Structure formats: C-alpha cells, structure tokens
Amino acid sequence: MFFGAQMDVFADIEKQILSTVRVLARRGVFALPAGSLPPRGLAVEPPRDPAHGDIATNAALVLARPLGRKPREIAEVLAPALAESDGIARAEVAGPGFINLTLEPAVWQSVVGAILRAGGRYGRANLGRGEKVNVEYVSANPTGPLHVGHGRGAVFGDALANLLAFVGYDVTREYYWNDAGAQIDKLLESIFLRYREALGERIGPFPDDLYPGDYLKPLGAYLAKKYGKRLLRQSEEKRLATIRDYALPVLKRAIMRTLSRLGIKHDVKFNERRLITTRDKKGRDKVGQTIADLERRGLIYRGRLAPPKGKRPDDWEDREQLLFRSTQFGDDVDRPLVKSDGSYTYFATDIAYHRSKLRRGFRQLIDVWGADHGGYVKRMKAAVAALSNGAAELDVKICQLVNLTRGGVPEKMSKRAGTFVTLDEVIDEVGRDAIRFIMLTRKNDAPLDFDFVKVVEKSRDNPVFYVQYAHARVHSVLRNAKELFDERELSMGALAKADLALLEDEGEIALIKHLAAFPRMIASAARAHEPHRIAFYLSELASAFHGQWNRGVSSPHLRFIREDNYRLTVARIALLRALSTVLATGLSLLGVAAPREMR
Template identity: 55%
Template sequence: DGTYPGDYLIPVGEALKDKVGDAYVDQPEDVWLEEVRNYATDAMMTLIRTDLGSLGVEMDKFFSEKSLYGTGLIESAIKDLDDKGLIYRGTLEPPKGKTPEDWEPREQTLFRSTAHGDDVDRPIMKSDGSWTYFAPDIAYHFDKVQRGYDLLIDVFGADHGGYVKRMKAAVSALSDGKTPLDIKLTQLVKLYKNGEPFKMSKRAGTFVTLSDVVAEVGPDVTRFVMLTRKNDAPLDFDFDKVLEQSKDNPVFYVQYANARVHSVMRKATEAGVTVDDATLAGIDLTDMTHDSELAVARKLAEWPRLVEIAARTNEPHRVAFYLYELASDLHALYNKGNDVPELRFLQEGNIAASQAKIALARSVSVVISAGLGILGVTPVEEMR
C-alpha cells in the first residue's frame, strides 16, 4: 500500500525511510526487519561511542555476541573443552532451596565446571539443540585466550554475581589454568538533584544518560566521582554536591590542593624566591620536623606502593581515596600556618626555609597531578 514497514513497526527517521525504501515493501518481513534492526543497532552504537568519548573513554574493539554465531567459534571453544574431557551428557540435581514446580530431571550437554572450582556443572546446550547463554560467553573468552592475553578483566552488574564462578571455571579450563580472570561486580549509581533522588523510568521515558551527566558537571568531575567508590559499592551521585566548593566535594578538595600549591609558588616567585623544579629537587628537607609537615611527608612516601597495589588489584578507587587524604594533609598544614607562623610556606627573609617548605608542597602537587592523570582527570593550577 506504499507505506514503509518502519511506519507501523517503530517510529523511524527520514534517514531510515530512505534506507529501507520502496524496494523492501514487497520483501518478506525478515528482510526489511533485519534492515531496521541493523539501522537501530548502528544508531545506538554511535550514541554509546559518543557518550564514552565525552568521558575520554576509547574502546579498541566492540564485540557483538551475534557475531559469534555461524563463525564456528562456539563450536571450536566447546570442542576444546570436549578434547579435555570436560563436556559430557548428564542430569543435574534439582536447584537448592525451593524446587520450581516445572522442574524435571532431563539429560543435558554439560560443562564439567566443578573440575575448575565451580559449585555445579553447567549446561551449554538447550533441549532443542540451541546453545545456552553460557556457550557464547565461553566462546568469547576462548577467543581472548587464543589471542594470547595474559590477564582478562570482566565488568558485570551486581545482579550477575552468580555468573562469576562458572566464568572463572571456563577461562581456567580454556587456558589450562594459565590465564587469570578478574571479574568486577558493579553496583548501580543513584542520581540526586535538589536533595531528591532522580527516579528514572523506562516506561515513563524519564531517564538520565551519561552524556546528560557530563554536560551538567563536566568529564573530570564525572570520572573522579565515579572512582571514589570501590566498584562493588553503591554510589550516590548528587549533582549539587559535586559542584559545590567544600571539603565534602572530593573533586574540588583535591583540585584545590593542587591549585593552592601553584598559588604559593607564584607568590614565591613574585617575592624573589627561586622555586623551579630543578632548584627544589636539591633542597634539604631535614629541618622540617613538625607533626603536620611529617604527616605530609609520610603520606607522600605511600604513593609508589599505593600505585602498585591499585594496579595489581585493578582498583583505581584506591588512587582517588589516596589523593583526597593527601590533599587533606596539605590543607591541614596550610591552615596550621595561620596559627603557627613557622609552618607557613613563605618564610619572610629566609629563602632557604621557604624553598624547603615549598619543595614539600610541590611534591604534593606532583603526586596529585600524577594521580589525576591515572584517573584520566585534568589537574588545574588555578581555581575560578
């Protein structure tokens, strides 16, 4: 009748109408439906890439589960496990706890995941001969193992906690125990605005996208706040809090510490004190013995080990926490100078003492800048 299939299937733009065109009107439904599906998928992937790009996140490769089917990769992965004696036909025991009314024992094709630390063996094929969801997941990790990666990291939602053991077992079996798999479970982020939770609803069409958050508070604030919690801890993202200039705002507090150091250095230069990095690197700090100064020095000494631990455990939140604590020590030392003149960074008439104190402060700035760089946040040298 001359209408476009998309007109009554889903709301589509003129571009899709042009792409589908009259050529598809007389085609079987699966033909034009596939065209609509591909167009929608491409459009959504463009949105995802744009959102990630706004945060400075670039993915080397997006892997579609659909691309696994028909390539033989699933079959190759299962054959690899079968060759190791880990695939068999068997019947699982009923689920623990209350048994579903429709449960009945039946023979299935199973992966012997218990041989690699899982609680029970897992089905990889449905009764109709199609693969379970687990099978393409095995194939996806098989592909990575085959490409020679020496460490795999998966990020799951908290509701997929039951999938951890079976996935670890699969990677252990596929790599003969040589490739570790670290699975990070992540909690949801709750958004707050004007002191009230922002309730999102797919049905009502009320939701906030990542690009909305970045547009509201900026990429640096978004990244830092997201990394102030361990991945498996819930996060309350309060739009008002992350924009206020207070100690309760970790982004501001850390950036302010760095800006404060640069402010001191500018004032020192104006006062005729040489504070370039080459000069400060050779300054003797042994005369600084006050508890507030030593607290900063001790915290600085933790930095190399802290980075090592954060990298080894894949826990960037450790860096964010550390930077906040370091900034707190720097601010405490600075404020102490209001009551104790000898703690002030600029010592009038004593260039050597000024350089020593500024060298300590400059060390804080160097570490903060390095830490923010690890987190993908741009350090600022001046607060507006």
C-alpha cells in the same frame, strides 16, 4: 642506600631488614633454613599509632617459625642491628615482637628530592614485568544509550587499566559487543516498528519484550526516508539484516561517543557475531570449536538438570541438553550451552569469547560486570580454568548499583517507562571529573550514592572538589612565590639545590610521609585491583596539605612563602612541587583533571 629503583622508602627498609637478617645468619646468630626469605606475611608499614615510630615491621613475628625461636628473642637481636643501618635513628621492640623504626629526618626530606627527580614517574613500578593483562569493561549491549550503572563500570575499568599500566603491565582495554543473539533481534524488531510508525502506520503500545525508548525513533525515521516502503516487502531475514547493518553501527557510535566524553577509549572491540559467523574448514563456528575443545577434555555431556529449588519457573520443561561440566571447577551446577531452539546460550558464546582472549596470549583476565551478573562469576571462572588448564587467572570485578539522588531525594527511574537517567545526561549536568572521581569513592562491590547536588558542591563534603582544590591551591602558592622572587630563582634547577634539611616542621614531615606512602599505596591498589584506594589516598593527602596551609594562618613562620627567608621558601616550594606532582599523578590515574586554578 635509600631510593633505589623504586623510590620507595618502605621497600628500601624492607630490603634493609632482609639483608640484616642475612648478615646475622651468616654470622651464625640465626639458623636460617634455605628459602625462608622473604618470610611469608612480612609487613613493613606505617604504624597506626604515630607513637610507634615511622615504620613498623612484624619481621620477628613472621621469622619465628623458620628460625624456630621466640619472636621477642629475634626482635631483641634484630632491632639493635637495624639501628646500625644508615637512615635508621632508632629501633625499638614492642608488644609481642614488633620492631618500631624511627628514621632520620634526612630520609624523609630526601623523598622530596626523589619525587622532583622522578616527576610523573614517581610511584611507577614494575610489578607487571610487561605481562599482558586484558581488562574487559563496559561491554554494554548496543541496544540503547548507556545509563549510570554502565558509567560506574566504565570508570572503574578504565582507572584499573590505567593503574595496571602504571605498574608495568601490558594492558589491553577491551569491549565485548553483544551484537548477536535474541536481544539484538528484539532490538531490530523494535526499530522495524519505529520504521513503520515513521511511514505513518499506527503502532500501539510496544510489546513487553521490545525496546520502547524514544531513542529508536530517529533510526526508524531514517530507514523510512531511505527505503520508503521497500523494507515491508522484504523477507524478514533480509529486512533484519538491512536494519542491523544500519542500526548497529549508529548505536555503537553513540555509546563510544558517550565513553569518549568520559575520556574512555578501548583498544579492542570484539564482536560477538564474529564467534558465530566465522567458520573453519569443518564448518564449525568459534563456539562449535570451543565446545569441541572442551569435549576433548571430557567436559561436555548430554544430561538433565534439576529445576532450581524454591523458585520453579512456570514453564519449566524437563529436557535433555548439552552441558558443560563446570562443577568440576567449583561451579554449583553444570551449565547448558544450547537452547531448546538450537541456538547457543549466552554462556556458550561467552566461553568462546574468553577462549579467544586466552588464544591471544592473555594469562591474566579481568572482567568488570554489573551487580546483576554476580551469579555468573563461578561458571565463567570455571570455563577459563578449564580452557587454560588452570594456567590463566580470571578476576571478575562486580560493580554494585549506583543510587542517584538529588539533594538527598531519590531520582525516579523506570526502565519500563523509559525514564532512566542516561550517562550523557549526567555528564551534561555534572561533568566528567565529578563522575569519574565519585564513581571511585567506594569499593566496587559496595553500592554507591551519587547525589547530583553534592558532587558539584564546592566544599569539604565533595571529595572531587576537595582534592582538585588542593592542587589548585598549591599552584596558587607557586604563582605567588614567583611574583615575590624572580622566576629563575624558583626554577626546577634551583629547587634541585634546595636545602631540604630546612623542612623540619612536624606538619611538613607529616606531609612528606604521606608522599612517601604513594608508591606502596599504588602497589597495593594494583595488586588488589582496587583503584578506589587512589581516591581515598588523594583525599587524605589533600587533607594533610590543607591542614599545613592553615597552620600558616595562625603561625606565619609556617607559611610556605617566607619573604624574608629565600632559602626556606625554596625548600618549601620544593615540597609543594613534589606534592603537586603526586596529586597530579594520582588524579591522572583516575582520569580526573588537575586544575591549576579554580576561581
């Protein structure tokens, strides 16, 4: 009965509990109303306190309401029935009605075999049932190099996409290029200044609203070389088009190059320009169509907004404008769609963009944004709710700031002076693995400290190293074992026949229990859209392994390799193989390498 499709002990026990309840209901022991299984809030989980057995369930507590009986009473009936089940050694009632289950060691031991058979598929699930999910991440403007904050969103989004694909979603990784609008115009003007500079003109300090960074100089120089003074004579419109056609692809390529160094590649790159340059028969662009769409639903009107309280902008001008009724969907105020100069607001084009996602068949949307966009969440959710009639779900994941330090000293950064640390510089210095792992050692909505010294340290302090070292150490043992026994005797075939019942040391069983928790950890991380849980899990798993390894130092009979006991060694090598599989799978979801050697 154990280890069916999901290879998940906890899922199997849950099924066992539900079927036991059904049997008791059929026998008339419980009066079970139709549709009350599984009960809401049912938990089948490892208890915090090991004294409470291997698995604890609140089944009796959550069944109390539907059954109309006291939790404790239900537990007293359910527990003995469960104790009859295969694999369950004991079932005890505790507290208000918890049932603590202790499993037969054979159940835990068989987990090792299940992992070996499943290999890299261990932990996979079909939660998504092939449903399409759109994960939009990075989406930085092509106005300059990526910085560290972008890196966090990039890694987060990518790991989340990996995770969702792993549990059975049809994932599309998407990048939204803001390649239109005022910011891009300012960028193009900045490049134009660099171009004039390259022609020998003296350009003073850059105006405040332009981009002063040195990285635009080569673009200006290229244009000067290619066009000479011709751009100076062109109309502004023509000139900006020339600069745009050259500069945007260059800047975009630079961003993609940085991302690819982190192992990140998007399936779809969506250009904002498309939304305002493609027109339908009525001459409407995509944003116009979107507004018309909302208008049909009675969600567009002309009106005035009250100025924000407490912080009235100096240049506030009360005027009537085109508004989206986002308050109908939980937003705080209705939002403008057209600026005073007649162009669309960023929000308007963003609605059109999300409408495109919906029209492409996505019902689950995930946007990964930076901390400074927090105030934007409600209106975007409102827009998605409006456009989809509530059928689609948008989850916005806000990534908090990254605080860069070096040996505890804050790294000075000033966007104004152009001295911000680029993502490329960080990759150059610490490498892909460190960035990817560390970015996931904190919940996305909590600020993250990133220390250049610490993240490359080879110590317990540094979780990247700690986990990778565990993997390398496992493989070191595997290499040593191969030298002692001849290679064929430790083949996967030999491991498949290992007598796993020999894995009876409590440290070994504890290690196996960690491995057994992998599928449920994956499932919960996927449901919560929280890939950082994988990183925490891996640290704990590594800790369990390092602990067991060290027990062998003082107690030689606990070493994984026992030269005098081939059968025991084979069983332990099987355990290590299972361990290395889980470590490698977890790391691959994070996009971090699993090295076999770290000398």
